[in-house]
Amino acid sequence: MKKILFVCLGNICRSPLAEGLMSGKIIKSNIEKQFKIDSCGTADYHIGELPDERTRENALKNGLELKQRARQFEPADFNRFDHILVMDNANKMKIIGLATSEEHLQKVQLMRDFETEVDMQGTDVPDPYYGGDEGFQKVFNILDRCTDNLLNYHLQAIEN
DSSP, X not given: OEEEEEEESSSSSXXXXXXXXXXXXXXXXXXGGGEEEEEEESSOTTTTOOSOHHHHHHHHHTTOOOXXXXXXXXXXXXXXXXXXXXXXXXXXXXXXXXXXXHHHHHHEEEGGGGOSSGGGTTSOOOOOTTSOHHHHHHHHHHHHHHHHHHHHHHHHHHHO
């Protein structure tokens, strides 16, 4: 079983959306037993809260319902997950700062490393929190592409 964790700052915009998208694709492909998906934030601002209302509305508009509750990253997550995908470089540095081994470091990667637009690979998934509706749709589109590529990556690894 592949265990994947998505991480952003507060776990109310980007990472729960990535979790929802990936989970939906896994369910649609009927391969739930092969994956465990979760999300969290590096900050403790929103622990226990639902995703941001604008994120939930945008997800619903795109056919996805988000119900998970925010939680904060904890060092034990390094042992619980095989792949830790962080939405931006600032949060990646926070996660890397908590790593205690090379094995932990090798699990951490930027979400946009799975971007189809080559010139955008390795860049940040923008935080839509302080923007308008168009920012939430832009993030949805980015994460939709990246989760497609991430799922294909893991499916190829399972097959080999």
